[in-house]
Amino acid sequence: MTYVYAFEEGNKDLKDLLGGKGANLAEMTNLGLPVPPGFTITTEACRAYLHDKRFPDGLADEIEARLIALEERIGRRLGDAADPLLVSVRSGAKFSMPGMMETVLNVGLNDESVEGLAAHGGARFAWDSYRRLIQMFGATVCEVPAGYFGDALDKAKHQKGTRNDLDLDADDLRALVGVYKKIFEEHTGRRFPQDPREQLNLAIRAVFDSWNADRAALYRRQERIPADLGTAVNVVAMVFGNLGPDSGTGVAFTRDPGTGAQGVYGDYLANAQGEDVVAGIRNTVPLQDLESIDKASYDQLLGIMATLEDHYRDLCDIEFTIERGKLWMLQTRVGKRTAAAAFTIAAQLVDEGVIDLDEAIRRVSGAQLGQLMFPRFDLSGTHRELTRAVGASPGAAVGTVVFDAARAIELAGQGESVILVRRETNPDDLGGMIAAQGILTSRGGKTSHAAVVARGMGKTCVCGADELEIERGAFTVRGTRVAEGDTISIDGTTGRVYLGEVPVEPSSVVRYFEGAPVSEDPLVRAVDRLMRHADSRRSLRVRSNADTGADAARARRFGAEGIGLCRTEHMFLGDRRELVEKLILAEGQPAREAALAALLPLQRADFVELFRAMDGLPVTVRLIDPPLHEFLPSLTDLAVRVAVAGERGEDVGREKELLTAVQRMHEQNPMLGLRGVRLGLVVPGLFAMQVRAIAEAAVEVARAGGSARPEIMVPLVGAVQELETVRAEAEKILTEVIGDSGVRVVIGTMIEVPRAALTAGQIAEAAEFFSFGTNDLTQMGWGFSRDDVEGAFFWRYLELGIFGISPFESLDRDGVGRLVRIASEEGRAARPGLKLGVCGEHGGDPDSVHFFHEVGLDYVSCSPFRVPIARLEAGRAAVART
Structure with missing residues (x-):
């Protein structure tokens, strides 16, 4: 087995083996772009290392051979005292995980080679590079708390009377290296390693180990990335952006990742290395400013950006370095983008003839559409603006201010909305970023860690608010002090920050779904275009769960094609609870009949309201199931x-x-x-009253000129005999009430008991439709309550990787999904044409919708707000590549 590949030997289609970064470095190399030479250690090597806790046989020899070839190509040796080759060691998983795993730069520097580097690049540059190596190596490889290095750097700047690390000269940095070495030795019990080969091997091991770091595991769970993929490692010859004012580093996007607008977007930082941009430790300048700083490099970069977007047929995210006027490409990938940008760019690329509409809906998702339906700020009143900065990830977020990730997690766990405020975020803040409603930083731009991670998660984020003076437990801006616990509102679109709570209003996308005409807003036009195409392609119908006429009407405006679940027990809450209580506790027939007589007209009115709202569309009414x-x-x-x-x-x-x-x-x-069918069989007259109310309501609507299409669903059936008993009683009532009205009522059952799924062939003989109640099917299939998923054992299961995601959130395909598949196949074998649907929460989950399409269900049903999401995902499922 080959564990190491030179860039020339790979391509962009080998992401499983080379990781995303390695595959794209190979692709750029083969396109003839200026990529520093290097090699990639495969994900297979990582998996073997993590399994055996050591390098697999042959890996060390392959690394040595590739390193020698790299030295011969460049003409310098790793760590040579006179003219050293330095390399970076970077992670690179199949799926982008920005900042979650490790990187070590300047590997190969030691007490001797730093002098050789100084002879070629200058003393300040050499000692700056050495202190960066010790800092990154110490924190990444040897787990020295990074704060100790940061404090030492801050102390050096304070002693110099500056806040800018560029003001530290060579002597300052040489002294800082000495301090860093002492910090390293105090925390590790050994001197900083001087052998370049040892540095390289330890850095590679650290990158492998970082795959299982807590923050990486948390990010994978958040983004639903499989835990068994492993990461590749890229060893690349260093190029330096910190050689002086004619050098620098930056990040570019071929389109705006925030809005999708075409143009030149990105950040540039002169005299810096890449982590300075990502970490946001100094505020960048807009990429357009590079034109006046280094026009030749700027023009070359624009040409490369056009080449890459044309090649990848998508928005590209590019990292680059300029070393004394020479442009080098360090990375490219299909860029993360906001939900608004995803829809806008997909529509743009269709207009440009780059992709077709099928590909366009593959490139957006229901989760992104859900983000677009979140509300935005209503600024019609008077609101105090604290500052404005970089709108890094759109959205309107309101919450109490917190200053550290742990506090954000604590308060969010208590149900409080929080805004995480930091100078800059780092990967260890991920848990707090997930818990927070929004993120505000005083440093960094659109390509900082906070911005990139927030966009990937759909979190509101404002970066680079450099007017904020952050101290312990508070920040001050324009003379106003805001302490932890105070409320602020942040707008990730405009970058504005407001004191206090700003009210919100429906988004333009929600107004579109509510029936507003398509406006000139590019986003609304894009959503309309892609939704129409998804609707034209999908075979899976989408209904809504609704218990009132108002909910039903809203669901219909959102595109629902009927009601898949009306929960009649919800109609008995409030002031009707006492009537139900009397019915259940009644000991004699007269008391029971009196309670039923009181409930009948109330139920009939409920159903009339629903049938009118869904005029001409099917309405599935589940008999009482409390x-x-x-x-x-x-x-x-x-x-x-x-x-x-x-x-x-x-x-x-x-x-x-x-x-x-x-x-x-x-x-x-x-x-x-x-509960369910058992309650209907034990409490005489209960189901009969509901069936009569349904039938009378349907007849009333029909005689008034409407079209009612009721479907009666019997819940919690586990044996066909239960359904047969209920059906016999129901059919007598229906025959009596419907007469010659022309109304047709169908009777089916909810498959939510594992036994029902396993005896579906029998049950189908008495059912005209099945609707899968995946909430209860999951609960009974796994044997734990859906009300207890917040418990300690459940989260421990997530931590251990037993669950990648809650089975109540996304369907367990292997277990519960198999029950659905068995019931579908055996039900239709017994009754060809049996209608199949799903009405659990999974009906609005994007991944689950794809599974239901594969199984061949007729429809899904979900809450009104999620109807557009299910419509889009049903269309995407129809055009998904196998």
Whole structure:
């Protein structure tokens, strides 16, 4: 097996083997672009190393051979005292994970070679490079807390009377290297390694190990990246942007990653290395300024940007360095972008003839569409603007100010909305960034760590607010002090920061879905165009879960093609709870009939409202399916009330009767007890009342000129005999009520008990449709409550990788999905043409929608807000590449 490849031996299609960075470095090399020479150690080597905790056999020899070839090509040797070759060691997984894994620059420097580097590049440059190596190597390879190096640098600048590291001269940096060495030795118990080969091997091991670092694992869970891929390692000859004012480093985008607008976008920082830009430790200048700084390099860069966008047929994210007037390309990838940019760019590329509409909807996602539906600030009133900076990731975020990631996680766990405020973020802040509603930094630009990670997660972010003076527990801006716990509002589109809470209003995309005409807004036009194409391509219909006429009407405006789940138990809450309580606890037929008679007109009116809102579209009504405890008083609370009232000498006759009844019907686990079809069979007349209400409402709507298409769904069926019993009673009522009205009512069942899925062939004999209740099917299939997913054991399972994502959020294809597939196949075998749908929360989950398309379901149903997301994903599933 070959573990190491020169750049010339790879290409962009080898991301599984070479990682994204290595594959794209190879592609740029083969395109003839100016890429520093180097080689890539494969993901296979990483996986073998992580499994055995050592380099696989042959890897060390391959690295040595490739390094010798690199030295011969460049004409310098690693760590040579007179004219050293230095290399960078960078991670590069298949999927971009910005800042989550390790990088070490300037590998090969030691006490001798720093003098040789100084002879060729100048003393200040050489000692600056050496202090960077010790800092990065110490923190990355040897786990020296990075803050110690940062504090030493800040102290050196303070002693110099400056806030800019560029003001430190060669003597200052030489002294700083000495301080760094002492820090390294104090924390590791050894001197900083002087052997360049040892530095290289340890750096490679550190990059491999970083694949399993906590922040990398957290990022993978957030982005649903498989945990078993491993990372490649890229060893690249160093080129230097910190050689003086004629050198520098930057990041460029071929289009604006925030809006999708065409033009020149990016950041440039003179006399700097790449981590200075990403970390945001100094504020950059716009990329356009490079034209006046170094026009030849700027013109060459624009040409390369056009070449790469044409080659990749997409927005490209490019990292580059200029070394004394010579341009070098360090990385390219298909760039991360905001949701707005994703839709806008996809539509632009269709207009330019670069891609077709099928490819356009492959390049956007339901998750991105969901981000576009979030509200934005309503600035019609008076609001105090604190500052304005770089709008790095769009959105409107309001929350209390916190200054560290741990505090953000703590308060968010208590249900509070927070804004994480930092000078600059680093990969260790990831947990806090995930927990926060938005991120505000005083340093950095659109290509800083905060900006790149926030865009990838769809988080609101404002960067480079350099007016902020951040101190411990507060920041000051324009004379106003804002402390932890105060509320601010940040606008990631405009970069504005406001004191206090700014109200929000619906986004332009929501207004479009609500029926507003397509405006001249490029984003709305792009969404409209891609949604129309997705609708034209999808075979999976999309319905909505709705329990009221208002919800049904909104769902229809959002494009719902019917109601897939009306939960009738939701209609019995509030002031109707007492009527249901009387029905359940009634001991004689007269009391029961009185309660049913009171409920019937209320239910009929509910259904009339729904049928009118969905005129001409199917409405699936699930007969009542509550765990009984949702409608009965708490046994414990009731017992306490009786005891306390008795001690006071109060009349407790009614309470005692109620307590006796509740004790009689009490269940240890109500979620697995008397609910669904069981309740309908045990409480005479309950289902019959609901069926009558449905039929009478449908007839009323039909006779008024409307079109009602009711579908009665019997819940929690586990045996065909249950369904047959309910169906026989229902059909008698339907025959009596419907008469010659022309209304047709179909009867089916909800497949939510594993036994129902495994006996679907039998159940299909009595059912005209199946609707999969994937919430309960997941709960019963896994054997844990969906109400307990926030518990400690559940999160431990996520940490251990047993779950990549909650099975209540995205369908467990291997287990629960197999039950769905079995029931679909056996149900249709028994009843050809059996209609199949899904009405659990998974109906609006993008990944799950693709699975339901593959299985061949007829429709999914989800909450009204997620209907557009499901429509888009159903279209994407239809055009997905196999």
